[in-house]
Amino acid sequence: MNLKGTVILAVAGLVWAAPAGAAAKVNFFANPSFELGSGEWRMDKGKGTVARFTADGNEASDGTHSMLVTVEKVGEWGTQFGQSVDPGAKGKTYTFAVLVKSVAGPVPLTLDIERRARPWDKAVRSKPFTATPDTWTELHATFTVEKDFPEGWFAYLSCREANVRYRCDMFRLYEGAYVPQKTIAKERRADAGVRLYDTGAASARPLSAEALSKKTGWTRVPEDTVARAFKGDAVLLNNLLAVVLRKRGHGAELYAAGPKGRQARAVLAPTGSGAAERLASVRITENNAGAAAVEAAFTVAGGKTMTVAYRLAMGQAFVETEPREGTQALAVAAPCRFTVLPDFFSDDIVIDATGIPVDGVELPADNFLLHMLAGGDCVLMAVWNPPVAYPHGTLAGNGKERRLEQSTIPYGKDGKVWVALLERPGLWHTHDVAKADVGKVVPLEWRQPFPAQWRIDWRRDDGLSDSWEMIAERQGGTFTKIGWFGGAGTLPANRRRWTTVLGTFAYPCWIDKHGRGHVQPLRKGLVFEGPAVIYPINRARATPLDVFTVVDIVRATLGVGPCEYVLDVEGQRSESRGRATCSNRDTLDGIYSKGQQKKRRADIEKSLVEVMVFIRYIRTRIEHYVGFGHELLAYFAEQKKAHPDLAEPIAELERLTRAIDQHVEARKDKIKTPEYAAKRVEEFRATVLDDESKEALAKCKRFTRALVEIGGNQDELVGECRWAIKMIRQRAGLLMATDARMGEIAREIRRRSQKTLRNPAGHEGARH
Numbered sequence: 001m002n003l004k005g006t007v008i009l010a011v012a013g014l015v016w017a018a019p020a021g022a023a024a025k026v027n028f029f030a031n032p033s034f035e036l037g038s039g040e041w042r043m044d045k046g047k048g049t050v051a052r053f054t055a056d057g058n059e060a061s062d063g064t065h066s067m068l069v070t071v072e073k074v075g076e077w078g079t080q081f082g083q084s085v086d087p088g089a090k091g092k093t094y095t096f097a098v099l100v101k102s103v104a105g106p107v108p109l110t111l112d113i114e115r116r117a118r119p120w121d122k123a124v125r126s127k128p129f130t131a132t133p134d135t136w137t138e139l140h141a142t143f144t145v146e147k148d149f150p151e152g153w154f155a156y157l158s159c160r161e162a163n164v165r166y167r168c169d170m171f172r173l174y175e176g177a178y179v180p181q182k183t184i185a186k187e188r189r190a191d192a193g194v195r196l197y198d199t200g201a202a203s204a205r206p207l208s209a210e211a212l213s214k215k216t217g218w219t220r221v222p223e224d225t226v227a228r229a230f231k232g233d234a235v236l237l238n239n240l241l242a243v244v245l246r247k248r249g250h251g252a253e254l255y256a257a258g259p260k261g262r263q264a265r266a267v268l269a270p271t272g273s274g275a276a277e278r279l280a281s282v283r284i285t286e287n288n289a290g291a292a293a294v295e296a297a298f299t300v301a302g303g304k305t306m307t308v309a310y311r312l313a314m315g316q317a318f319v320e321t322e323p324r325e326g327t328q329a330l331a332v333a334a335p336c337r338f339t340v341l342p343d344f345f346s347d348d349i350v351i352d353a354t355g356i357p358v359d360g361v362e363l364p365a366d367n368f369l370l371h372m373l374a375g376g377d378c379v380l381m382a383v384w385n386p387p388v389a390y391p392h393g394t395l396a397g398n399g400k401e402r403r404l405e406q407s408t409i410p411y412g413k414d415g416k417v418w419v420a421l422l423e424r425p426g427l428w429h430t431h432d433v434a435k436a437d438v439g440k441v442v443p444l445e446w447r448q449p450f451p452a453q454w455r456i457d458w459r460r461d462d463g464l465s466d467s468w469e470m471i472a473e474r475q476g477g478t479f480t481k482i483g484w485f486g487g488a489g490t491l492p493a494n495r496r497r498w499t500t501v502l503g504t505f506a507y508p509c510w511i512d513k514h515g516r517g518h519v520q521p522l523r524k525g526l527v528f529e530g531p532a533v534i535y536p537i538n539r540a541r542a543t544p545l546d547v548f549t550v551v552d553i554v555r556a557t558l559g560v561g562p563c564e565y566v567l568d569v570e571g572q573r574s575e576s577r578g579r580a581t582c583s584n585r586d587t588l589d590g591i592y593s594k595g596q597q598k599k600r601r602a603d604i605e606k607s608l609v610e611v612m613v614f615i616r617y618i619r620t621r622i623e624h625y626v627g628f629g630h631e632l633l634a635y636f637a638e639q640k641k642a643h644p645d646l647a648e649p650i651a652e653l654e655r656l657t658r659a660i661d662q663h664v665e666a667r668k669d670k671i672k673t674p675e676y677a678a679k680r681v682e683e684f685r686a687t688v689l690d691d692e693s694k695e696a697l698a699k700c701k702r703f704t705r706a707l708v709e710i711g712g713n714q715d716e717l718v719g720e721c722r723w724a725i726k727m728i729r730q731r732a733g734l735l736m737a738t739d740a741r742m743g744e745i746a747r748e749i750r751r752r753s754q755k756t757l758r759n760p761a762g763h764e765g766a767r768h
Helices: 181-192 209-214 550-558 560-567 581-593 601-642 644-671 674-687 696-738 740-757
Strands: 042-045 050-056 066-073 079-085 093-102 107-115 122-125 129-131 137-144 153-159 164-175 195-198 234-237 241-245 252-258 261-271 278-287 291-299 305-313 318-323 329-341 349-352 360-362 368-373 378-385 392-396 403-410 416-423 429-433 442-447 453-459 465-469 471-473 479-482 488-491 496-499 503-506 509-511 516-519 530-538
Touching: 042 050, 066 079, 066 153, 079 164, 093 107, 093 129, 093 153, 107 137, 107 164, 122 137, 129 137, 153 164, 195 291, 209 261, 234 291, 234 305, 241 305, 241 318, 252 416, 261 305, 261 318, 261 378, 261 416, 278 305, 318 329, 318 550, 329 378, 329 416, 329 530, 349 453, 349 696, 360 696, 360 740, 368 403, 368 530, 368 550, 378 403, 378 550, 416 550, 429 442, 429 516, 530 550, 550 560, 581 601, 581 696, 601 644, 601 674, 601 696, 601 740, 644 696, 644 740, 674 696, 696 740
Parallel strands: 471 509
Antiparallel strands: 042 079, 050 066, 066 164, 079 153, 093 137, 093 164, 107 122, 107 129, 107 153, 195 234, 234 241, 241 252, 252 261, 261 329, 278 291, 291 305, 305 318, 318 416, 329 349, 329 368, 329 403, 360 392, 368 378, 378 416, 392 403, 429 530, 442 516, 453 465, 453 530, 471 479, 479 488, 496 503, 509 516
8 A cells, every 4th residue: 555655646747637717638648747756657669769768856846756868878769768559539639748968968859649559650749849958948849630540549659869968857748738838737726725715705605616716806814913803704725625714604614626716615614512503613724825714613502512623735625624612523514325445355335326215324434534525526525533433324305316425524622623625526436236247348428537446336236335446447458456555466467366265257347448437247256236336446646636536635634654553554564374275286296296205305395384384374364254243242142131122133144144154164164273284294304205106196186176275265255254254344334324333342343353354364365
C-alpha cells in the first residue's frame, strides 16, 4: 500500500487545472512530472543508438523531479523518449507541450506523436526546437487530428544528436489551444489557495453554481483578518470545495467543484442535546491562503446553542471538523442508495437502502464510510478518529426511491471528523448482475475516468458482498493486477487465475486497454446476483496526482502513522514458511528422474526439512482458525443466555461458525496429521534417499504424490476456514445494521475476527 510516502496531491502540479470556474484540462500523460519515478515512460532507439534516461530530484521545473536523458551514440533515427497514450478524437484540436533544458551545449529536439502500430504514421511532428542550458524552455505544438488512430498514440521527444544530455519535465497533452505552463502553474497555485468571503446578503436558499462562480456582491475577507461581523453568509473556498454557512441554514453546506461548476453535495450539522435549527454566529479563527477556519454556533430548541469548527486547507478535497460547546456528533446529510463501509482487511459491507426496512441503522464502520451519491460522479467520504461508537444511519423513502438520508458520526475525546468529496465524472458505477450473466462477458456502461486500483463489490446470492480489485489490460493483451503494497502481478490474456477454495477461474472483472470496464460472473464457487458497486480504493503508479482515492483521504486526514495502524498494514502482510509440497515434488522428482540423488543429497535433505516446515506451518494456521471457531461458539452460548431475545440472529452466526469444523471434518482423512507426514519423510530417508535402483524414481513419486495430497488439502482447508471467518465478520456487521440490539455482539465478533485473520499464510488466498 506504500503508506509511508508523502501525501501532497492536489498542489503537486502534475496535472493542471484550468482557472476557477472552467472545466479541468485532462492530461493524457500519466506521471507527467516524474514525481513517481520513471514508470510508464520508455525510450525507443534506432539500431546502433546508445542512450539512457533517469528520473532524479537534482533539478526540476515543475514539482521536485525531472528526467535526465543521455544520448551517447546515434544510429538510424536516434532516440524517441515518451509514453504510450490514448488517441485524440478525429476533428478535435490538441496541444502537446514539454519543458526542456540542456545540460551543456544546445540540443536539437522535435515533438512527435505517431500511431502505436504500423505504419507508424504521424498525428503531428513539430518544427525543430533547440534546448539550451541557461533556462527551461517549453516546446509545444498545437494540431488538429485528421484521422482515426484506433491503436493509440506514442507521444515522444525525438533527438538525433550524439553526445548530448538534456532534462525534460511536465509533459502535457490535452484538448485545446496552447497555454504556457507558467500561466497554468500561477493560476493553479492561486486557485488551490483558500479564500474566505462575505456574500453581503443572507440567502434564503442554498447557493447556485452560478452564484459561487460569479460572487456578485461578495467581499473577500482580507488575509489574516479574523475580526469580522458577517453581513451575509460566510463562504470558504479552495479549488476543490466550497463550505457555505448560510444565516438561514442549519449546517455547513458542502459543494464539490466539477465540470458543471460547484455542486451542492452535503450538509454538515452539529448534533447534541437536539438538532441544529439555524446558524447563530460565525467566528473566524484562521484566515490565510494556506487555510481558513471558523467556529459556527447553531441554535437548538430551548434557546441553547451548539458549536462546531470547520477548517478548509489549500488544495485539499476535505473539510476538517471539531466539536465545540454542546456538540457531540456530526450529522452528514448526503442522501444515497448505497453506503459502502470499506474493509481493507476483508470484504466491504455495502448497505443498500432499498433493502433496509427500518428507519434507523447502526453502521459498523470503525473509522470511515462512503456515501455513493446519485449520478455516479461524486463519492462523499467521512473519516473520524478516535472511534468511540459506530455511526448511526437515518433512512427514508419507499421502494426503489428509499435512501440513507444521513450518517451521524460521534466525536471522541479530542476527536475530529473529516468529510471529503471525491468528484469526477464516472467516479463510481453500479451494475445489476443477473443469474443469467454467469460465465458471460458483459461490457459495462462505464469507463475508468483515470487509472487507479478500482474495487468492485459484488452482491452475492446470500446477501453478502465479495470485494475484488479490477485488473487492467495491457497493450499486449496481458493484465496487470495491482497489489496493496505497491507491487503488481501479471495475469495472462485469458485471465486465468488460481486460488484456494475457488480453484482455477477466469478473473471476473477487468478494465480493457481503452479504459472500459467488463465483468464475467464466475461459473463456480460464488454466485453473484444484484447490484455491484465500483469505486477507486487506492492509487496506481499512473494515477494523476490531482485526483484522490479512498486510501489517499485516509492518509491525508489521519496521517501516515495512524493510517497504518487503522488499516493494520502489518497484519495484512502474508507469510510463507518452508517449501510447498508441490515445490518439493518438482525438486525431488527432478533429481531422481536424472539419477542425481547421490550427487544432490544435500538438496534432497534441504527439501525434506523445508517441506515439513511448510506442512506444520499451514496446520498451525488451520488450528488457529479452528480454535477461533470454538471460542466464538462458547461466546455465542453465553450471549444467548444473557440475551434470549437475540437467539435467532445469534443462531445464524453459530451456523456460519460451525462451517469451520465441517470443512475440517470433510478433509481430515486427506490432510492426515503432521506426525503422519513426518513419519513418511523418515521412511523416505531410510528407504529411498540413497536408493539408486531403477525403482527409485517410482518410489520417489509415490512419496511426493502422497505429500502433495496432504499439502493440497491443507491449502484448500486453510482457505475454506479463512473464507468462513470473513463471512462471519461481514454477516455480524449486516445483522447489526438491521438490529441495533446486536451492536455489542457484532463489535466483539469483528474485533476478534480481525485479530484472527492477521498475517495469513500465502496459500490462504487472502486476496482474490
